Amino acid sequence: MIDFSQPTxxxxxxxxxxxxxxxxxxxxxxxxxxxTHGVLRVxxxxxxxxxxxxxxxxGYLHRGVExxxxxxxxxxxxxxxxxxxxxAAPSNNLGYVLAVEKLCGIQAPERAQYWRMIMxxxxxxxxxxxxxxxxxxxIGALSVSLYTFRDRELILDxxxxxxxxxxxxxxxxxxxxxxxxxxxxxxxxxxxxxxFPQAIRQYKDLLTExxxxxxxxxxxxxxxPEVAINYGLTGACLRGSGVNYDVRKAMPYLLYxxxxxxxxxxxxxxxYDRYLVRMEEMRQxxxxxxxxxxxxxxxxxxxxxxxxxxxxxxxxVMTTAxxxxxxxxxxxxxxxxxxxxxxxxxxxxxxxxxxxxxxDGSPIPYRVRIRTPDFVNLxxxxxxxxxxxxxxxxxxxxxxxxxxxxxxx
Amino acid sequence: xxxxRLLVSYLFGFVxxxxxxxxxxxxxxxxxxxxxxxxxxxxxxxxxxxxxxxxIADGIKLLAKEDIVPANADRLVFLxxxxxxxxxxxxxxxxxxxxDSVSLFGLEIPLLVADINxxxxxxxxxxxxxxxxxxxxxxxxxxxxxxxGALRSTAQVISYELVLxxxxxxxxxxxxSLSLLDIMREQQRSLVIGPLTLxxxxxxxxxxxxxxxxxxxxAETNRAPFDLPEAETELVAGYFTEYSGFRFSFxxxxxxxxxxxxxLLAATLFLGGIDGPFADGVWWLVLKALFFLFFYVWxxxxxxxxxxDQLMGLAWKVLLPLALLNIAITGLVRLWGIGAL
Amino acid sequence: MSDTRLQxxxxxxxxxxxxxxxxxxxxxxxxxxxxxxxxxxxxxREVVVFRDEVTIRVARQAxxxxxxxxxxxxxxxxxxxxxxxxxxxxxxRERPRFDVVVQLYxxxxxxxxxxxxxxxxxxxxPSLVPIFAGxxxxxxxxxxxxxxxxxxxxxxxxxxxxxDWDEGHPLRKDYPLRGYRDYVQPGFDSPAPRVRGTLRRPxx
Numbered sequence: 010m011i012d013f014s015q016p017t018x019x020x021x022x023x024x025x026x027x028x029x030x031x032x033x034x035x036x037x038x039x040x041x042x043x044x045t046h047g048v049l050r051v052x053x054x055x056x057x058x059x060x061x062x063x064x065x066x067x068g069y070l071h072r073g074v075e076x077x078x079x080x081x082x083x084x085x086x087x088x089x090x091x092x093x094x095x096x097a098a099p100s101n102n103l104g105y106v107l108a109v110e111k112l113c114g115i116q117a118p119e120r121a122q123y124w125r126m127i128m129x130x131x132x133x134x135x136x137x138x139x140x141x142x143x144x145x146x147x148i149g150a151l152s153v154s155l156y157t158f159r160d161r162e163l164i165l166d167x168x169x170x171x172x173x174x175x176x177x178x179x180x181x182x183x184x185x186x187x188x189x190x191x192x193x194x195x196x197x198x199x200x201x202x203x204x205f206p207q208a209i210r211q212y213k214d215l216l217t218e219x220x221x222x223x224x225x226x227x228x229x230x231x232x233x234p235e236v237a238i239n240y241g242l243t244g245a246c247l248r249g250s251g252v253n254y255d256v257r258k259a260m261p262y263l264l265y266x267x268x269x270x271x272x273x274x275x276x277x278x279x280x281y282d283r284y285l286v287r288m289e290e291m292r293q294x295x296x297x298x299x300x301x302x303x304x305x306x307x308x309x310x311x312x313x314x315x316x317x318x319x320x321x322x323x324x325x326v327m328t329t330a331x332x333x334x335x336x337x338x339x340x341x342x343x344x345x346x347x348x349x350x351x352x353x354x355x356x357x358x359x360x361x362x363x364x365x366x367x368x369d370g371s372p373i374p375y376r377v378r379i380r381t382p383d384f385v386n387l388x389x390x391x392x393x394x395x396x397x398x399x400x401x402x403x404x405x406x407x408x409x410x411x412x413x414x415x416x417x418x
Numbered sequence: 419x420x421x422x423r424l425l426v427s428y429l430f431g432f433v434x435x436x437x438x439x440x441x442x443x444x445x446x447x448x449x450x451x452x453x454x455x456x457x458x459x460x461x462x463x464x465x466x467x468x469x470x471x472x473x474i475a476d477g478i479k480l481l482a483k484e485d486i487v488p489a490n491a492d493r494l495v496f497l498x499x500x501x502x503x504x505x506x507x508x509x510x511x512x513x514x515x516x517x518d519s520v521s522l523f524g525l526e527i528p529l530l531v532a533d534i535n536x537x538x539x540x541x542x543x544x545x546x547x548x549x550x551x552x553x554x555x556x557x558x559x560x561x562x563x564x565x566x567g568a569l570r571s572t573a574q575v576i577s578y579e580l581v582l583x584x585x586x587x588x589x590x591x592x593x594x595s596l597s598l599l600d601i602m603r604e605q606q607r608s609l610v611i612g613p614l615t616l617x618x619x620x621x622x623x624x625x626x627x628x629x630x631x632x633x634x635x636x637a638e639t640n641r642a643p644f645d646l647p648e649a650e651t652e653l654v655a656g657y658f659t660e661y662s663g664f665r666f667s668f669x670x671x672x673x674x675x676x677x678x679x680x681x682l683l684a685a686t687l688f689l690g691g692i693d694g695p696f697a698d699g700v701w702w703l704v705l706k707a708l709f710f711l712f713f714y715v716w717x718x719x720x721x722x723x724x725x726x727d728q729l730m731g732l733a734w735k736v737l738l739p740l741a742l743l744n745i746a747i748t749g750l751v752r753l754w755g756i757g758a759l
Numbered sequence: 760m761s762d763t764r765l766q767x768x769x770x771x772x773x774x775x776x777x778x779x780x781x782x783x784x785x786x787x788x789x790x791x792x793x794x795x796x797x798x799x800x801x802x803x804r805e806v807v808v809f810r811d812e813v814t815i816r817v818a819r820q821a822x823x824x825x826x827x828x829x830x831x832x833x834x835x836x837x838x839x840x841x842x843x844x845x846x847x848x849x850x851x852r853e854r855p856r857f858d859v860v861v862q863l864y865x866x867x868x869x870x871x872x873x874x875x876x877x878x879x880x881x882x883x884x885p886s887l888v889p890i891f892a893g894x895x896x897x898x899x900x901x902x903x904x905x906x907x908x909x910x911x912x913x914x915x916x917x918x919x920x921x922x923d924w925d926e927g928h929p930l931r932k933d934y935p936l937r938g939y940r941d942y943v944q945p946g947f948d949s950p951a952p953r954v955r956g957t958l959r960r961p962x963x
Contacts, residue, residue, distance in 0.1 A: 067919065073936075115773070149645075155458055225724075225728075238839055238866065239891055240893040365842065388895055
């Protein structure tokens, strides 16, 4: 029991004890500000217009997801993963589900893996559209944000058809998908793939060669490749500096080794290069989705029903006594995976999303650790903000591409 | 100047002011609808047919809001500054010629409030005085961020005023007069270039000056892409953050009136005012001014914002030398008497 | 009749075991295991292999040297710090109480590795910030959630919880899920209270 008469010693930092000199102004970009991104607070020390020190303060959206993971069953935890990075929920589900499948040693059937890939790539596009919209909006190009959200609606319609929800999809299940794919879904995805390149062209026309955009983003927030690796950055922040690390290519999961795609790399490591990298990633995602749609088997099992760790098939649950009992126990008590610990990472749109699960053999995980890319990427904000001007801070927060639900968990 | 002409002048001014205020309110409607259409949305369409009652609804809402004066604020200046801004804004429309004279009730009524023979100078001077509203508002808010935002805005406005003024010197060289009525009449003549007979609009003979004027006009009114002092309300408080209710709307509407006045000016100075291919009249002026207003909204929908140092660098390092170059070229051409100029 | 076949509950025979993303699953052949055991014979504790993952357990004081060795050795080059976290082993073993887990990744060799060390409550762990700049916030989060102090960290303060929060470290196993206090939700009738919540009776 904690002794409340003695407060826990908190180690104050040198940063807080530093009082600004007379020429410096401490400015608080508070937790609520119109440059969306959620509740991020940045304490800036300015000298005139230039930023000398920048200290991001997070934790306003901390909900204790990892603690909750220690009191929910494996299958119950999936909706919690949606809520970490809420603009790209299916990717979060995918990471967790793959980690649990690794722990149990099962693999979903091929058809389910193709559909998981399609959904993951659609999620990547949806997340990049939100990034582009908010980033452009912060820098002042108002219309781009409305165009990206218009196109994101098409993806959200696909999600809604697939699983019933637009934002917090709870889509992936341990072992595959328990419900059959709607028959008109492939055509819907195909028509989106036909439409989307022209939308990317529209954003490109508005932004890529625009001198004002170039002036705001070129040379801003440069991060060198060695520094980026040292900070543990992943995703477009790392690839914008030229380091070729994409989990889909380096350690392919699902069936990424069967589809051809390229990983775009930047050269200078500034905001503009990261912008180009993410735009190209959207195009490559369309390429992957098209290949998956060609390769996916049109019928076949969607769930690894032969495994004891997976929910029994619905038809059997309703007709046979054994599976009804198994279903009851699976839902109420949960399944008991082997003891051990796994770490599995997927390439989320923001970087490497890793799940570290420690299992003690009980139906409830012993520890679920979510290694979110935004949390680690946001650390580099003080580095990138050195020598930046006040108006650049908004551009930098946009280019790191954070979602506070993912940073704070 | 006898009392009848004075009375006519006052009446015309009164009518013009009312039209201008109505136009300003509906300028907000215009902007919201056009901006929405460009952004693939609809814009206000529920308050009245096509959302035409929206400005009235906004006005009522703003009037009904609580009038908050911060405790730190310099009370008198805080209350006066937005009024200053709003009062000075329509004064620029006083010198714009809406046409040649009409006869009404046996009187010759010139269609402009005051035919000042230094009209261009008057307008530029008004622009300078208009800065007071901003700086006083920023200072009086008692908030250091408002002051910084106001200082920034002021620096931007006075830098671009220079460009504005210098870009007009070319027009003045060609027209030989500072009076807007004279400039308008000059443009109604013809310009003969080889086989073509064109109206002598100064956009044709002073294209660089036109472009500079347009850019400077956008910067003067603190509109996108030069709206960093305002949009920096996202990061830092801009100069009118501490204002609420109708005082805020004073600043807000002053901006729109400025836009309208500058559009009318641009139409008069460069596009010939009431001159048109047939049936000269005020409708041409209105059409041209509408085009400029549309251009303002178009810019806001399309372009991202300049960063502050880029904005100032653009004014001083690019636009100002270009304006001086334009003056030099125009002067030389006029000196050597080339062509019909 | 149900036609579902049940797999035996063993952790072998799985397609996950042979990916090779963590190096050879035989610890004797794994270069990191071999080199670390040679270089730090007294700090090296054990190696654990599960599925295809290789975990090296070292002594707490040697953590920074081992990680630096792994990063700089030309055959190993684990230059990317993926994660630093901790696990409270209160229900699984007596001592030490915590496990600090460092996930490393080698970008040129495309291989992952996990390094663990056991920490007792109150003991400090050498910080990895001098080696990896990215360890900064990760270690702050471990401190915030578990109370593990990282020695040599330049700025160790709470990150996710408020800086002056003194009710303990939430991810410890003896910390109740709902915390120690009930906070009144500010609502329509009751504006946000400025007082601390009331202490709850100990419960789940």
